Amino acid sequence: MGSLVPLGGDLPDESRALAEALRGLFDGLGLSVRRYAARRSWDAGSISRFLNGTRVPTWDFVTTLIGDVAEQHRPLTPEATELLRRLHREALARSGSSTHRVQVLEDELAEADRQSTRSAALVRALEGALVDAQHRVSDLEVQIGQLRAHHDRERADTDKALRLYEDQMSGLRRERLSLIEQVEALGEELRDAHARRMEAERRCEELERELITVEEQQGREDVGPDQAGDGYVDSLGEDGDSVGDHGDDPLNEFLVPGRQTGRQTGRQTGRQTGRPPRPAWVGHSSTQTRASPPKDPHAAPKDLHPAHIFDTLIVGESNRFAHAAAEAVAESPGKTYNPLFLYGASGIGKTHLLHAIGHHARRLHPNIRVRYVRSEDFRRAILDVDILLVDDVQFLRDDRAALDELLRTFNILQEAGRQIVLSSDRPPKQLPYLGDRLRSRFEWGVVTHIQPPELETRFALLSRRVREKQLTVDPEALEFIAAHTSRNIRELEGALNRVTAYARLNRAPVDLDLAATVLKDLVPDRGPSRGERVGELIATATADHFGMELGELRSRNRSRALVTARQIAMYLCCELTDLSRPKIGELFHREDPAVVDHAEHKIRALMAERRSIYNQITELTVRVKDAVDALAD
Numbered sequence: 001m002g003s004l005v006p007l008g009g010d011l012p013d014e015s016r017a018l019a020e021a022l023r024g025l026f027d028g029l030g031l032s033v034r035r036y037a038a039r040r041s042w043d044a045g046s047i048s049r050f051l052n053g054t055r056v057p058t059w060d061f062v063t064t065l066i067g068d069v070a071e072q073h074r075p076l077t078p079e080a081t082e083l084l085r086r087l088h089r090e091a092l093a094r095s096g097s098s099t100h101r102v103q104v105l106e107d108e109l110a111e112a113d114r115q116s117t118r119s120a121a122l123v124r125a126l127e128g129a130l131v132d133a134q135h136r137v138s139d140l141e142v143q144i145g146q147l148r149a150h151h152d153r154e155r156a157d158t159d160k161a162l163r164l165y166e167d168q169m170s171g172l173r174r175e176r177l178s179l180i181e182q183v184e185a186l187g188e189e190l191r192d193a194h195a196r197r198m199e200a201e202r203r204c205e206e207l208e209r210e211l212i213t214v215e216e217q218q219g220r221e222d223v224g225p226d227q228a229g230d231g232y233v234d235s236l237g238e239d240g241d242s243v244g245d246h247g248d249d250p251l252n253e254f255l256v257p258g259r260q261t262g263r264q265t266g267r268q269t270g271r272q273t274g275r276p277p278r279p280a281w282v283g284h285s286s287t288q289t290r291a292s293p294p295k296d297p298h299a300a301p302k303d304l305h306p307a308h309i310f311d312t313l314i315v316g317e318s319n320r321f322a323h324a325a326a327e328a329v330a331e332s333p334g335k336t337y338n339p340l341f342l343y344g345a346s347g348i349g350k351t352h353l354l355h356a357i358g359h360h361a362r363r364l365h366p367n368i369r370v371r372y373v374r375s376e377d378f379r380r381a382i383l384d385v386d387i388l389l390v391d392d393v394q395f396l397r398d399d400r401a402a403l404d405e406l407l408r409t410f411n412i413l414q415e416a417g418r419q420i421v422l423s424s425d426r427p428p429k430q431l432p433y434l435g436d437r438l439r440s441r442f443e444w445g446v447v448t449h450i451q452p453p454e455l456e457t458r459f460a461l462l463s464r465r466v467r468e469k470q471l472t473v474d475p476e477a478l479e480f481i482a483a484h485t486s487r488n489i490r491e492l493e494g495a496l497n498r499v500t501a502y503a504r505l506n507r508a509p510v511d512l513d514l515a516a517t518v519l520k521d522l523v524p525d526r527g528p529s530r531g532e533r534v535g536e537l538i539a540t541a542t543a544d545h546f547g548m549e550l551g552e553l554r555s556r557n558r559s560r561a562l563v564t565a566r567q568i569a570m571y572l573c574c575e576l577t578d579l580s581r582p583k584i585g586e587l588f589h590r591e592d593p594a595v596v597d598h599a600e601h602k603i604r605a606l607m608a609e610r611r612s613i614y615n616q617i618t619e620l621t622v623r624v625k626d627a628v629d630a631l632a633d
């Protein structure tokens, strides 16, 4: 490689600086000037002049040299390239050649061109974006138009629906208003009717009391002073007949309690015939069933207590299901629960429910044939019925013939889709003596347990009784009675009766203190297993109290003193034990439980009338309580 001559001393600084930079680059090629000129087909003299600084090269030459050096080594950094460009411009400017001017203009042109290119790209991008935005705007306008139309349609529909709704609402409001007025008017009428009924009831009670007094006087006159010894004159025998009339079948002789029935039919008719007819709702006695079977199978059931209807039944948790099932059965006999088997302790409302089914069914289906029968009275098949109500099946005796008849009745009625309702103090499983076939049939439908009434139900029941009898009782006293008598409704009613009777005799208000005083002596501990023993204690204590033999108390003797003592003993058994009516009857050798009902109602009424009776009951209660306590010890 031929070496380059040193740079001339007179070279302007700008030319020298460029020449030195170019030489540095050129050295990197490792070629002679001639050889490089041949490779690039350039003139070697011109290249020498460029490298000696005597002539300023074109920028093309410089960039070609930069490219060639980069091929052999590595590319120049942008900073080095820019430095070369600056040196090249300064050298050109210093030389004053037209090339410099051309170069400057070319640079500016290139720069302007670059800007134009960039601007053109930007314009294209903006034009594209503009078109896109315009399309989007058009789309949105279409959508907005559609939505507006939809909104207008919807609003029109809604306005229409609202107008319709408001019309309906105001129609309903008008109707409701007029119904509220009707309800108020009907409520008013109902209250008046209740008040009239209460007044009539009160008057009946007055008259009944008057009647008792007159009859007692009559009795005294009839029997003479010797026989009226105990100061209490029972104008009716224990079974409702005149005391001293020994001639007839005793089962026909009782007058079943119930103010209405006794008042309306029993007493007057009894006087005409010499024997009071059985009130309409009393169950047929065995004698009656045998002697006079119902002549017309479609006749209204005459053996249902008029007050034992669903309306008078208090419903609580303890009997809710039984009540619902009973209603369903009355509404659709033979369709829902067949048979329906209700069980629960004595005095818990089983008979009431059975009667209520009968009444309700008759009201809903006027031609329906309903028959209520106590199990002890069941003697032969009963087939001419749509609903058969059999009460207290635990008393079905070990009488094969009667059990066979019941089985036959059951099978035929079931097959014909007739309704059967049964009650018992225990579930079918605990009635083994009835035999497997009957027992299992009792379980075919629904078996439901009526529990002892819970506190709310007891309170509700007491409140109702107080309203019915138009008594004034402090609610606290009612709460106390409800809280302290928990087993069954009879016990509850007995307790209320004691408290109100005591208050009446002493002309004292019925408040908490009075209730607590009166009830403190009630026998508290009553278990099913104790019932019969307590019943025996009552019988013994009563006989003792009245100075008679136990055998006399249980005899058929109807002397006034014996009748009274017997009725008091029966009353105490009702109030102080869980024994059922038939069981109490048995205790005093009476077959018909209605005798017990009569005794209970009679003594209950007399307690509020006669202090002597009240005192005797209280005294006997204390004696029985002491005896029970002694038993427990």
Ligand SMILES: Nc1ncnc2c1ncn2[C@@H]1O[C@H](COP(=O)(O)OP(=O)(O)OP(=O)(O)O)[C@@H](O)[C@H]1O
Pocket (backbone or CB within 6 Å): 308, 312, 313, 314, 315, 319, 344, 345, 346, 347, 348, 349, 350, 351, 352, 353, 392, 425, 461, 489, 490, 579, 580, 581
């Ligand atoms: N839930 C109740 N609501 C209103 N009164 C009731 C209720 N339960 C029972 N009674 C009343 O209590 C009394 C006794 O009821 P009921 O004779 O029906 O009992 P029972 O269970 O059949 O007793 P027993 O097994 O001794 O025959 C009746 O006067 C009845 O009207």
